[in-house]
Amino acid sequence: MKKTIKGMYGLSLAAIALVSFASPAAAVEGNKQTEGKASFVPQTGAIDTIKPGTNDKIEVDGGNTDPVIAGNVQLIRIPDFDFGNNETSVNTQSYAALNEKYKNKGGAEKYAIPHFVQVGDVSGVQGTKWNVTVEQDSLFKSGEHTLKATRINIYNQTLTNNVHTANVADVVSGLAIPSSSSVQIPVKGADTTGAITVLTSKAGKTDETTTNGTISSVVFAGNYNAANFGADGPDVNSKNEDVKLSVPQSDGVQAKNYSTKLNWTLTVEP
Template sequence: MKKNKILGLSLLAVGALGFSTSAFAESAAVQTDGKASFVPQSGNINTIKPGTDEKIDIVDGNNERVTVENIQLMHVPDFDFGNNETSVDTKNYDAIYEHYQKSGDTTKYAIPHFVQVGDVSGVQGTAWAVTVEQDSLFKENGGHSLKASRINIYNQALTNNVQTSNVADVVTGLTIPSDSSVQVPVKGVDSTGSIAVLTSKAGKTDGTTTNGTISSVVFQKDYDESNYGKTDSPALTDKNADVKLNVPQSDGVQAKTYGAKLNWTLTVGP
């Protein structure tokens, strides 16, 4: 019995030795270079539906954009408060939704008003901000002005197409008082000056920079992109209750069409 056990061990040892001998191999390696260089993107950045990467085209509204230091202000909204009845009371009038089309489609959809900025600077930690003020009072062609009427924004939602879970680490929006609104000031009339609507936090890490991303502020509470761009989404004539024109009774609004310009300014650095 002992011989059998010893023989068994000897066979196993020989087998292991034979395997280890055949497993040894010699190798050598050569390294080559991989290389890529980048420059900031030129030309227009495609507007996207906030909260997605879906490319869209704004229709029936503003399509102007500006670029400063490779930061692009891609979209700012018009505010159309529609046709309304005159009143002896102070009134708030909601703004009609913006309209957009999906790329390659002619169907129009409603979407809440939004501001959008694309950062193709190629630099982490770029500081930028978008501000707004009304250029002048609402006025009709005959010269009558609405001296106390102001646009008010009641709610907002922030989105970033890359930093989806930590957008608050990337940008800030309007400073809206709790249970109130922020007023768009009129240049030369209101003492507050322009207000910041979207500002980068100039983070210097991959998780806090806006570099290579698109940021948006949507003027709507609890904005959910899935509610827009489908058959049962709001109608084109529906209104956004989070953007209002407040017209005090003292303004004595006339049965005419009033208009005003808004100045949206992109500032970059330092």
């Protein structure tokens, strides 16, 4: 009897173990794919001016606010140069330009900002080659008196791009400013150099080097930092020492108001 009981007990444990460790039935699946689609065309509306070195939308006093559009690239911002009121002199003199004035879009308070040129690339194409040039349309003039040798000189620059902040030099180039010197804006018909290039894309064909979908700027100021121009920045009537009007003694400047026009041209290669 004892042997029989032991045998039955062992059989019961084996059956329990078999039930406990049996694998569950595998799940049955089925799948099917659908598509996601998106198409894009170049932007046609004007691109907002931004404060160089940021994505903050701003409005700058003066200048022509209508963008120049070529090949789906927009010349968003070009500067005026106001050299203010100055005393006549018997010596050759250089006069710094007044900083431009801007306000945050929708705001009222105005702040000083250095002169800058800005381009937005909405071509939708990597490797788009574009450049901006400038030339003074005529000599500074007041009535019948002209300043034959007076020229605008730019001494320093800072390049910015709102996407490529760390490698902006791989994306665009600026003015060819000689070391420890300046570059002169030539006068049409008076100088033989022709218009000078102020901002150029490097036509990069990778996501890290293209200007496509970005806004590039050249600020006519050395070591420009956006944080230094705002509520805690320089006085709104301050001057930009990196843009100057050189007036030689030989021009015999008179106590008059002189003016000229500047021609800015955006060229986009096919």
